Amino acid sequence: MLAELRGLNEECGVFGIWGHDEAAQISYYGLHALQHRGQEGAGIATKNGKGMHVLKGEGLVNEVFSGDALKGLTGHTAIGQVRYTTEAGRGIENVQPLVFRSTTGSMAIAHNGNLINAKELKESLEQQGSIFQTTSDTEVLAHLIKRSSRGSLTQRDRVKKALSMLKGAFAFVVLTEEGLMVAQDPNGLRPLSLGKLGDAYVVSSETCAFDLIGAETIRSIEPGELLTINNSGLHSERFAQPGERAICSMEYVYFSRPDSDIDGLNIHMARKRCGKQLAREIKIDADVVTGVPDSSISAAIGFSEESGIPYELGLIKNRYVGRTFIQPTQAMRERGVKMKLSPVHQVVEGKRVVMVDDSIVRGTTSKRIVKMLKDAGATEVHVVIAAPPLVSPCFYGVDISTDSELIATGRSVDEVRELIGADSLTFLSVEGMLQAIGRPAEMKNCGQCLACFTGEYPTEIYADTVLPHEKELGR
Structure with missing residues (x-):
């Protein structure tokens, strides 16, 4: 780490x-x-x-x-x-x-x-x-x-x-x-x-x-x-x-509001197409699809439409709790997850659930939601992520600043799946994400910054940007 x-x-x-x-x-x-x-x-x-x-x-x-x-x-x-x-x-x-x-x-x-x-x-x-x-x-x-x-x-x-x-x-x-x-x-x-x-x-x-x-x-x-x-x-x-040109991919994945447009492309439609592409890349036998409110709802709708598995409101968000992703301390994030979401028991009880999320950063939220759904009676919880794994820190202004907090860094998909307690875990491919957003399939010169997914940064990274320990590890 x-x-x-x-x-x-x-x-x-x-x-x-x-x-x-x-x-x-x-x-x-x-x-x-x-x-x-x-x-x-x-x-x-x-x-x-x-x-x-x-x-x-x-x-x-x-x-x-x-x-x-x-x-x-x-x-x-x-x-x-x-x-x-x-x-x-x-x-x-x-x-x-x-x-x-x-x-x-x-x-x-x-x-x-x-x-x-x-x-x-x-x-x-x-x-x-x-x-x-x-x-x-x-x-x-x-x-x-x-x-x-x-x-x-x-x-x-x-x-x-x-x-x-x-x-x-x-x-x-x-x-x-x-x-x-x-x-x-x-x-x-x-x-x-x-x-x-x-x-x-x-x-x-x-x-x-x-x-x-x-x-x-x-x-x-x-x-x-x-x-x-x-x-x-x-x-x-x-x-x-x-x-x-390298617009931050996390704007499409998480940060921007669904009703915003970037370069003429609507965020909701981009996320919905990511969900559709994800359903093309995998096949899951399940009874219901649900999204993690709010930024994953668009992708969940797309996944449901493409897979034919019905979409249901399986998780309810407390509107008076801020985003756990941008809470500054781990203790605040963990309390926020408990307060933020509640499962709809009648939707998930006895069901094989596909839980669509936009990303897994630290894994705290995903682990707790999987447990919530299973405690509410879900027989299986299949986590599908409408973005590639986050494996590298961001130097450009997104709060993904610690490799030790990036659960996918240095771990296989199955190892991450085991840590969050899911029955299966699937990430959208980088190529699939670019195709869904309407960018060139080639990762180079695709118009987006993919650094958090690939470790390839679009600018020079200055030596004083990284702590000495990281320099020793070759970052």
């Missing part, structure tokens, strides 16, 4: 709007739509003629912006973030947007992703006199922009120069005195889309936020693109040449 990785491994959601008199209120609703991407902190920053204003706090969106909280956030432009943190990234100082004030103007930044060269850049900046106030990677960009301000460069050029120094996964929204700037890393690892609401422009990690506020989706932000939105309209340019 490998030791934990360093750094912040966060899964967040960002939102921005330019040109709307109710920018803060629209951002509030946009962040509500993105709440599933982070439940530990939220913030909104706005700009008006008197400068930048920010309100942020720890908790859910409706907790942070309760009562008349939004009244102080005036202006026709805003950015916001919902945040998930690991243990190392907790604290109000790390909740975004981060606001920076100087004699040359104010700036607010919100970020989704993880910079794999953050440690290297911080050390270099500190040697030049920078002092960091947070442990967030996001602050690195602000210092780089400020360091680039010497000379006659325009603001856009300073931002471009700073962005070109970053490595890893990032989707930035930057609010400056001159406009709203939006940037996507050269591999497009994190999702980010542009939309329009009347005469206003909006950007969001997921298009489901556009649906909530009544905006029209225009397009995805391109890899390596810096998009500037101001009173003159849109200005698109490159801060880096696009690399190999």
Whole structure:
């Protein structure tokens, strides 16, 4: 087993709007739509003629912006973030947007992703006199922009120069005195889309936020693109040449809401096709198919339709319990599983059950659900996973940061099956997943990051990203 990785491994959601008199209120609703991407902190920053204003706090969106909280956030432009943190990234100082004030103007930044060269850049900046106030990677960009301000460069050029120094996964929204700037890393690892609401422009990690506020989706932000939105309209340019397109596969598997689209592909339909493909790859004699709410329901429906085994609601989710996958500690995750799901006894009792799930990470949830179903009277529980096994950690912002927590690492499928107590266990093949999502069958240049399934990373992994113990093991 490998030791934990360093750094912040966060899964967040960002939102921005330019040109709307109710920018803060629209951002509030946009962040509500993105709440599933982070439940530990939220913030909104706005700009008006008197400068930048920010309100942020720890908790859910409706907790942070309760009562008349939004009244102080005036202006026709805003950015916001919902945040998930690991243990190392907790604290109000790390909740975004981060606001920076100087004699040359104010700036607010919100970020989704993880910079794999953050440690290297911080050390270099500190040697030049920078002092960091947070442990967030996001602050690195602000210092780089400020360091680039010497000379006659325009603001856009300073931002471009700073962005070109970053490595890893990032989707930035930057609010400056001159406009709203939006940037996507050269591999497009994190999702980010542009939309329009009347005469206003909006950007969001997921298009489901556009649906909530009544905006029209225009397009995805391109890899390596810096998009500037101001009173003159849109200005698109490159801060880096696009690399190999590699959108995070976990967006399709787990993170994104089913009603979101990525590159024009609906998440629900992609997951449903994964379920259908999985049913083509295996044959199981069973009486009922059930999905683990919520992100597995689409795949379960697809599996049922293709296999002919009837779909039933065999598991009920308590809507007031957060996702166990993004709970920061193991103790919290285990308590969450107990509170989160309940079996429907009359559906599963005396039945051979196919339990469809989107992934197995640590195995805790799967083991407990299998036991729940058997305790409820299921005679057999066949676990089918609508994604390949997760065998490698993520360095790009998903909380799969410990090899020791990845149950499939170094184990055969049958060994994992035995650990979770299932009668059988089947994973979707990588090729099958790509085919279902509509990507090229060849894993190379397929348009998705497959690192957590294959161990092949689309970018260079810096030596300081991995703990010394892992280096010894050759990672």
